[in-house]
Amino acid sequence: VPGEALVGWAGGAGGADATLLRAAKRAEGDEEGDPAVVERLELDLPADADAEERARVTLARVAGLASLPGVAYAEVNGLRRASAVPNDTHYNLQWHYPMLRLPEAWNLTTGSTAIVVAVLDTGRTNHPDLVANQAGGYDMISSASMARDGNGRDPDPTDVGDLGAGSGRSSFHGTHVAGTIGAASNNGSGVAGVCWNVRLMHVRVLGQGGGSDADIADGIRYAAGLSNASGSVPSQRAHVINMSLGGQGFSQTMQNAVTAARAAGVTIFASTGNENSSALFSPMFLKPGPGYW
Numbered sequence: 001v002p003g004e005a006l007v008g009w010a011g012g013a014g015g016a017d018a019t020l021l022r023a024a025k026r027a028e029g030d031e032e033g034d035p036a037v038v039e040r041l042e043l044d045l046p047a048d049a050d051a052e053e054r055a056r057v058t059l060a061r062v063a064g065l066a067s068l069p070g071v072a073y074a075e076v077n078g079l080r081r082a083s084a085v086p087n088d089t090h091y092n093l094q095w096h097y098p099m100l101r102l103p104e105a106w107n108l109t110t111g112s113t114a115i116v117v118a119v120l121d122t123g124r125t126n127h128p129d130l131v132a133n134q135a136g137g138y139d140m141i142s143s144a145s146m147a148r149d150g151n152g153r154d155p156d157p158t159d160v161g162d163l164g165a166g167s168g169r170s171s172f173h174g175t176h177v178a179g180t181i182g183a184a185s186n187n188g189s190g191v192a193g194v195c196w197n198v199r200l201m202h203v204r205v206l207g208q209g210g211g212s213d214a215d216i217a218d219g220i221r222y223a224a225g226l227s228n229a230s231g232s233v234p235s236q237r238a239h240v241i242n243m244s245l246g247g248q249g250f251s252q253t254m255q256n257a258v259t260a261a262r263a264a265g266v267t268i269f270a271s272t273g274n275e276n277s278s279a280l281f282s283p284m285f286l287k288p289g290p291g292y293w
Contacts, residue, residue: 002054004077005062007039010070040077041065083107086186086196094191102194110185111195117181118223118238120216121174121245123159123204129183129190130175130200136234137202140219146207153230157204174202177244201238206245216245216283217257220268224261243270246281255286 043061045054058076066074083103085091097103116135124134137157141147149160161170182200183193205211205219214229221228225237241261258268270284 001077001079002051002058003043003045005041005043005058005065005074006077007041007065007074008072009039010072081107084110086192087188088183088185088190088192089188090191097192097194100194106196111182111197113197113199115195115240116199116201116236116238117195117240117242118201118203118219119174119178119181120203120205120219120223120241120243121177122162122172122206123157123174124178124202125159125172125175127175127179129187129193130178132184133182133193133198133200134178135199135201137204138219138222138230138232138234139204140215140222140228140230141204141207141211142215142229143207143212146209146211147204148208155232157202159202159204162206162208173206173244174204177242178202181242201234210247211245213251213253216243217251217253220254220257220261224264224266226260226264237264238266241266241268243268243283246271246273246284248279248281250280250286251282254283258283258286 043058045057049057062074062076065071068074084106085103086106091097113133118137123139124130124137137155139147139149139154139157142152144150144152147160148163149156149158159170159172159174161172163170178200179191179193181193182195182198183191185192185196201223203219203223205216218228218230220241220243222230222233223238223241225233227233261268268283270286272284273281275281
């Protein structure tokens, strides 16, 4: 609270020390208080001070009070607020969000539509929690049989299904991942995303049977706004690339793509895998190049 301080005594100090603090209170135009309890002081701030100046003067006055003999501590009277909790229908099932301390983070920011996150995965669906935040993308799967959409690479990143791993059921994994990153949130429906406000660029690199290193590498370069085998680049490159994918073994082709994307200023996230193994898992274990992941 600008203009307010909380002051505690050192061992119930009294006498001259109490007089000093009470004198300080009188100087602030406050009444004398009980030295046995925490003192709440209203500080005299310049009437024409803006919010920044009021905060600065408050901190300076508090520092001065803390230096008085017999004062155990002096601190600003801070403001606390309820943590931001979205009203999405199934937020109560997202138990991992409070563990990540997202409600505290949402008090600071819920994201920005100026930021583009590329989701390199199975592609895009018209899920009602995603359509408002989706922006462009590309189908980078070169094999028509893996793509299952009748052709190879094209500007349409729609997820037509990957038919799972022999199960005959499609995962629509890209929809799940995109929802975690940036589902429309606090709208009374569905689930909440980590970022309530963001633009999602779907780059389809996984189809039936997975995705090849060549396609994933070109997907990385496309998202970063770099030249690639498709001959196409987005109107605005991604600020962040997410790859919730991987496999064992090293790929120099993917390493080169990651290094180039990082050099272009893109932040890259990749999953560590679900194998409970210390075996090399790419792209997670690729060197990030300039900067860090």
